[in-house]
Amino acid sequence: MTTTNKDLKAVASKEYKYGWTTDVESETPEKGLNEDIVRWISEKKNEPAFLLNWRLKAFSYWKKLVSEDKTPKWANVKFPEIDYQNLYYYSAPKSKKQLDSLDQVDPEILAAYEKLGIPLEEQKHLAGVAVDAIFDSVSITTTFKKELSKHGIIFCSFSEAVQDHPELIKKYLGSVVPYTDNFFAALNAAVFSDGSFCFIPKGIRCPLELTTYFRINAAETGQFERTLIVAEDNSYVSYLEGCSAPMRDENQLHAAVVELVAMENAEIKYSTIQNWYPGDEKGKGGIYNFVTKRGICRGNNSKISWTQVETGSAITWKYPSVMLIGDDSVGEFYSVALTKGYQQADTGTKMIHLGRNTRSKIISKGISAGHGQNTYRGLVRVMPKAYKARNFTQCDSLLIGDKCGAHTAPYVEVRNNTAQLEHEAYTSKVDEEAMFYCNQRGISNEDAQSLIINGFCKEVFQKLPFEFAVEANRLIELNLEGTVG
Amino acid sequence: MSLLHIDNLHASVDGKNILKGVNLSIRRGEVHAIMGPNGSGKSTLAYLLAGKPGYKATQGSVLFEGHDLLTLSPEKRARMGMFLSFQHPVEIPGVRLDQFIRAGFNSLRQHRGEPELDPLKFDRVIKKNAGMVGLHQSMTKRFVNMDFSGGEKKKSELLQMSIMEPLLSILDEPDSGLDVDALRDVANCIKQLHTFENAVLLVTHYQRILNYVVPDQVHILVDGRIVRTGNKDLAHDVEADGYDKYE
Ligand SMILES: Nc1ncnc2c1ncn2[C@@H]1O[C@H](COP(=O)(O)OP(=O)(O)O)[C@@H](O)[C@H]1O
Ligand SMILES: [Mg+2]
Numbered sequence: 001m002t003t004t005n006k007d008l009k010a011v012a013s014k015e016y017k018y019g020w021t022t023d024v025e026s027e028t029p030e031k032g033l034n035e036d037i038v039r040w041i042s043e044k045k046n047e048p049a050f051l052l053n054w055r056l057k058a059f060s061y062w063k064k065l066v067s068e069d070k071t072p073k074w075a076n077v078k079f080p081e082i083d084y085q086n087l088y089y090y091s092a093p094k095s096k097k098q099l100d101s102l103d104q105v106d107p108e109i110l111a112a113y114e115k116l117g118i119p120l121e122e123q124k125h126l127a128g129v130a131v132d133a134i135f136d137s138v139s140i141t142t143t144f145k146k147e148l149s150k151h152g153i154i155f156c157s158f159s160e161a162v163q164d165h166p167e168l169i170k171k172y173l174g175s176v177v178p179y180t181d182n183f184f185a186a187l188n189a190a191v192f193s194d195g196s197f198c199f200i201p202k203g204i205r206c207p208l209e210l211t212t213y214f215r216i217n218a219a220e221t222g223q224f225e226r227t228l229i230v231a232e233d234n235s236y237v238s239y240l241e242g243c244s245a246p247m248r249d250e251n252q253l254h255a256a257v258v259e260l261v262a263m264e265n266a267e268i269k270y271s272t273i274q275n276w277y278p279g280d281e282k283g284k285g286g287i288y289n290f291v292t293k294r295g296i297c298r299g300n301n302s303k304i305s306w307t308q309v310e311t312g313s314a315i316t317w318k319y320p321s322v323m324l325i326g327d328d329s330v331g332e333f334y335s336v337a338l339t340k341g342y343q344q345a346d347t348g349t350k351m352i353h354l355g356r357n358t359r360s361k362i363i364s365k366g367i368s369a370g371h372g373q374n375t376y377r378g379l380v381r382v383m384p385k386a387y388k389a390r391n392f393t394q395c396d397s398l399l400i401g402d403k404c405g406a407h408t409a410p411y412v413e414v415r416n417n418t419a420q421l422e423h424e425a426y427t428s429k430v431d432e433e434a435m436f437y438c439n440q441r442g443i444s445n446e447d448a449q450s451l452i453i454n455g456f457c458k459e460v461f462q463k464l465p466f467e468f469a470v471e472a473n474r475l476i477e478l479n480l481e482g483t484v485g
Numbered sequence: 486m487s488l489l490h491i492d493n494l495h496a497s498v499d500g501k502n503i504l505k506g507v508n509l510s511i512r513r514g515e516v517h518a519i520m521g522p523n524g525s526g527k528s529t530l531a532y533l534l535a536g537k538p539g540y541k542a543t544q545g546s547v548l549f550e551g552h553d554l555l556t557l558s559p560e561k562r563a564r565m566g567m568f569l570s571f572q573h574p575v576e577i578p579g580v581r582l583d584q585f586i587r588a589g590f591n592s593l594r595q596h597r598g599e600p601e602l603d604p605l606k607f608d609r610v611i612k613k614n615a616g617m618v619g620l621h622q623s624m625t626k627r628f629v630n631m632d633f634s635g636g637e638k639k640k641s642e643l644l645q646m647s648i649m650e651p652l653l654s655i656l657d658e659p660d661s662g663l664d665v666d667a668l669r670d671v672a673n674c675i676k677q678l679h680t681f682e683n684a685v686l687l688v689t690h691y692q693r694i695l696n697y698v699v700p701d702q703v704h705i706l707v708d709g710r711i712v713r714t715g716n717k718d719l720a721h722d723v724e725a726d727g728y729d730k731y732e
Binding site: 441443 | 538560562564588592
């Protein structure tokens with residue numbers, strides 16, 4: 001007889017492929033967090049006074065939250081309390097001089113990138129993709145900058161932007177996610193080390209997909225990047241971040257903030273492929289991924305779409321959101337979140353409708369295997385002036401095996417009765433019925449599973465830039481390898 | 486030699502005995518019909534032959550082209566030329582019907598040592614066959630069985646059968662829920678796909694479809710046993726008298 005039944009239950013977690021550390025000397029202040037560390041970071045980065053002040057205000061706000069014990073507790077995730085005094089808050093590979101070309105980059109670092117499969121050296125392969133690579137906290141190198149600057153596009157590390165375009169930073173920093181937004185946003189504002197900055201001027205369609213790879217390397221280092229993207233009137237940009245982290249026993253904290261601003265008629269497409277170390281098969285280790293991502297559709301007829309494929313991290317806590325202020329503006333959220341082993345994901349989105357005729361669309365696909373727990377948490381809020389706002393929400397879950405879980409928590413608040421909201425949800429199992437149907441047509445278990453999962457994710461993968469759709473597909477298959485057969 | 490030879494087959498589902506000694510022999514070129522009341526074990530027999538997990542033979546044997554069928558995985562059985570048209574076809578979100586059929590078709594070809602059919606050639610084949618089974622071509626671009634009407638589901642199964650070209654087609658109630666026109670289309674299609682080289686085991690509740698697809702033998706299955714075997718006239722008798730007489 002067949003063994004489908006048994007195979008479906010034997011959810012083996014695929015060994016993490018990206019677990020190694022690079023032997024580069026790091027420059028790191030003492031463990032722990034206090035005002036001196038905040039000042040040290042700011043000074044180290046030669047920041048203008050406004051930024052130091054902002055960091056200090058954020059820090060004192062964060063301290064207040066800690067003293068009031070206001071760490072977020074509502075998400076459907078469980079983890080031991082984080083000792084914020086037992087982390088390093090800044091880590092930069094020691095390298096004295098500015099780097100102009102790849103030749104000057106530490107070969108160890110390049111080798112690490114190569115293991116990750118980022119073709120920094122072979123950029124021709126990715127022709128059409130500009131890579132801003134973040135190694136721990138400092139941006140090492142930025143390519144294609146010249147090509148972009150021809151169009152007046154600024155794409156650089158956050159630190160560089162602080163030096164070269166302080167007026168833009170001052171204008172937009174914290175304008176979407178103020179440091180008072182939440183616990184981790186406050187923490188990030190106080191100690192953020194680097195990140196990406198992107199500015200698309202009026203009327204420009206960015207000719208390249210912009211890409212940033214993040215990598216956490218140093219042990220016990222919380223990583224706090226900030227990304228800020230501003231698209232002026234009638235502009236367009238597609239931005240992709242990819243992430244991975246080496247294997248570590250300690251859980252590592254990652255608390256990033258991403259802010260997007262879309263002006264009139266502008267469009268920002270933001271895609272994430274997140275494959276951070278999820279912990280071992282017993283649930284030990286792994287990244288805590290607590291991220292605040294938000295976009296503002298400021299201008300009329302503007303559009304922001306978030307697309308995310310989340311396969312990594314021990315815990316993911318993330319709700320990319322859109323504030324729809326401009327009339328006729330559009331917010332979209334497409335998500336695939338996969339949890340296996342003992343991973344926990346609590347993710348979703350918030351769509352806040354403020355302008356007339358604003359529209360939002362939410363497609364969330366949760367896949368759970370092993371003991372994975374997957375929660376969709378979403379909020380659709382329609383404010384009094386948002387006449388004829390529309391939302392479509394679909395959150396689907398796919399279960400593999402019977403020890404995992406899927407949960408949905410959709411919240412709706414409507415304060416304008418011309419709003420139209422639609423909600424769909426289904427939970428399916430990669431069950432014996434579908435597997436048997438495939439088998440009966442001659443399709444093997446392994447092919448059947450990949451067919452079914454692929455189909456389940458299709459609507460989201462289609463939203464990714466082509467190369468990354470292929471990568472996302474491979475990543476999901478890799479993560480579920482050994483689940484069947 | 487028989488294409489399918491079932492000898493004293495007993496089978497259980499979830500520990501419950503359903504089939505209680507079935508004997509049946511089918512040769513190439515033949516059409517056999519199985520009729521019986523609801524719950525008599527018709528689908529159980531079909532699933533068991535196709536190798537559905539959870540369906541266990543507790544006694545007896547089944548030979549398919551001389552091979553011991555019961556030890557083979559469902560995909561192996563399919564690759565050997567056994568096809569099951571499901572009474573309730575399964576929905577697969579996000580997977581297009583044509584892609585699904587192509588995946589199965591190519592795995593059959595691979596098994597026979599033939600190269601995969603390229604997507605363009607396959608597209609021509611599927612268009613032609615969709616026309617033959619009376620399924621609108623646009624349906625093949627939809628997700629497998631999602632939002633298909635009852636009739637469309639049955640035609641989709643036949644489309645798959647027409648492409649797989651099986652030796653033995655087990656059709657589990659291909660006529661249920663169809664109106665007169667759709668029934669005639671489906672029946673004609675089955676007739677067209679049946680040749681001297683292959684065989685059809687047609688499970689049905691009603692005699693009507695047998696006016697088109699004329700069976701060589703009709704078997705009445707009641708409570709897990711074949712209680713009567715006859716020619717096409719038996720189907721008329723059953724329809725007139727009901728099954729009670731045979732219990
Ligand atoms: N998965 C199952 N578990 C337990 N009993 C089942 C299962 N499937 C079918 N049965 C039972 O087996 C008997 C035969 O069912 P079935 O083969 O579907 O009959 P038919 O197709 O002739 O209507 C019925 O009594 C039915 O309730
Ligand atoms: Mg039945």
